[in-house]
Amino acid sequence: MSVAEDSGMYAEAVAMLEREAASQLMRHLQEKGTLRQVSVDIRLQMDKRSMTVNFGPGYLPGPEGSYDELFLHPMASSLRFFAEKSGLEVNDINFLFEGKPLEDYYPDDLAVPVQSSRKKTSSSALVSSSHGYISLHPSREWKFQRPAPLGLQEDTLSPVYGDELQALIEQRSGLTVHRARSRSTDLHPESNMPWEHMSSRYHLKALFPERTDMWNEFPNSTDSAREKDEDIRARPNYANHLGVDVMISLHSNGHDSADVRGAEVYYHREKPQDKPLADSIICSMRELIRAQPGYGAFPIRESSNQGAHGENRIGKMPSVIVETAYHSNPDDAAALQDPIFRSASMKGVEKGYRLWATGKTCEPLxxxxxxxxxxxxxxxxxxxxxxxxxxxxxxxxxxxxxxxxxxxxxxxxxxxxxxxxxxxxxxxxxxxxxxxxxxxxxxxxxxxxxxxxxxxxxxxxxxx
CATH class of the missing domain: 2.60.40.10 (Immunoglobulins)
Incomplete structure (x- = not known):
């Protein structure tokens, strides 16, 4: 069955999804000071559980704002959520701009770097627990990167998950683990905030002051929050500098709707070789989390999701993003603060990595x-x-x-x-x-x- 035939069968659901996407985009553009209507066309391919969203003229995100990934990925979560509410099982969502992917517009910047050859035996990993304080320009106001709709701050929560995962990888997988953010409680001299609350950008600035190419890629940007974009790139830049064998980025997710929830793992759509790692991790997280009392029905996707995150793309090694749960959902927020959930989810991440690294398949006990x-x-x-x-x-x-x-x-x-x-x-x-x-x-x-x-x-x- 063709893409067009699929979309015709589900015309009512497709029309609803198109309205939702157009509405979200209009609000997004208004927040940026632009009043513009952009057409949205959606096509479904249910045999591949995929959706293609094509934006018409008037919307083409660029390097500032990391190609709007902090807008497009939540939109993908919304569309996936509403599609599944309509009985459509959608996993992967592709965005096109006047019929072409962003890579066609920015081929140099969005090209996937040559991947390092996999070693027979891995020895090191980078655990990136995001996000952390950045400085806004030109005010120099210090601000966390993520909202906290229910009072749960991802910027300070994720490093605790990183501590758990680091210990597990060191003990069970035997790797040396590097961290993209400092865990020191000393005060950062510029902000007077604890170092452990600062973004990777500032940690790497302190470690490599001369390597501005690593942590200061947009010095001439006029975007007030340009350090967000620099921070996204700084993490995989550091992984490339270290030459680690794998990069695992830990996040909690957020959404405007409190109904969206669950655990997800992402790989970059142009790095399909990373999908087996992402699938092994989401499978193992499902096994470990649901084995714990009270979490037998916790929502966890059946397979990993493709995405276009810069954090995955820039790394020359297998790289995945783990969205442990949604801090914007009350049930997920409660889970994120539960040490049992934290331990089980990170055991799942480590186990998924270890099975993949040793050529084993994740399967139920x-x-x-x-x-x-x-x-x-x-x-x-x-x-x-x-x-x-x-x-x-x-x-x-x-x-x-x-x-x-x-x-x-x-x-x-x-x-x-x-x-x-x-x-x-x-x-x-x-x-x-x-x-x-x-x-x-x-x-x-x-x-x-x-x-x-x-x-x-x-x-x-x-x-x-």
Whole structure:
């Protein structure tokens, strides 16, 4: 089915989405002092779960404002949200400007740099926890980059998530982790604010004062908030300088609508080689977060999203953006402040990276069926437990009683296994002198709280 045919089938939903996109764009342009109506045409391709948004004449974002990514990505979230409300499953959203992508207008600046060759063994990572204070021009007023509609400030929240992820990557993946922002509580001399609240731009300015190409790319810009654009570029510039093997950017998301929520992971549409990493991370986040009490239904996308973030594009290494949750949604905001959610989400990010780096596939933890067995009286028999998935060791095996024909004679057990290379097994014994049967319920749970659905089998104690 063609794109046009798809759009024709969903004409009413498409018309609603076009009105929404046009309305958002008009408000955006008005905020910038421009009164202009721009046509919007939307096409759907449901077999690819994609949407193409084509803006007519009158709107072409440029280098100032990082090509409006702080407007276009929230718009994509809106359109995805409203499409799904209409029963349309949309994952990727592409923006065109008079029929062409931005790369056609700015081929030099938006070109993806030559990617570094992947090493057989990775040794280092950059964790970028955004955003932090910038200085507005020409007033020199210091301001956080992100709004805090529910009082939750992403600029100070994300570094705490970065601390969690750094420790996990160092402990479990064995990498050296660099940070794009300072974690010092000393005062930054220019702003008199704690260094840990400053943007990457200022951290890198202090580390490399002579490398203005790294942190001061727009010295002649007249945009009051030009340091936002410089900060976006400073993070991957630093990753390139370090030559790290992977860059993971941590954010919480925000939206004008409090209804939009959930976890998302983005890769750059011109770096499709990064999609497997992004997919592995979102898959592992889904496994780890939903394993925690109270988070079994937390909204997490089924696959990663393509985007056009400068933070991903500029890095010469695999680079992804993790939007852990929406700080503009009350339920998500509560989760973001919960240490259990923080730990589970960052364990998911680290696990997703580690599986991708070692060539493993993210898959659910699942026990293989166990056949019914017979055990002679006064003897025992080993039962091997096999499973799919990638549990974090140590794992606990629980063998409970589902049904016993002789109550009091069937004893449950719990065993811990520390060695991932050793078989997981237990002994099924029949110490009685009388025949009988027991229905066992077997469960496996890993160190991060991920549990496989239990399986049952019957053990019959029989005479030889």
């Amino acid at each position: 699942a026990l293989q069926p166990l056949p019914d067995i017979e055990v002679p009286l006064q003897s025992s028999r080993d039962v091997n437990v096999t499973f799919a998935g990638n549990p974090q060791f140590p794992v606990v095996l629980e063998v409970g009683v589902a049904d016993c024909d002789r109550p009091g004679f069937c004893t449950p057990l719990k065993t811990t296994f520390n060695d991932p290379s050793a078989p997981v097994m237990f002994g099924a014994s029949c110490s009685s002198t009388r025949p009988g049967t027991v229905r066992w319920k077997v469960l496996i749970r890993d160190a991060d709280g991920v549990a496989a659905a239990p399986v049952e089998f019957t053990q019959a104690c029989v005479r030889s």
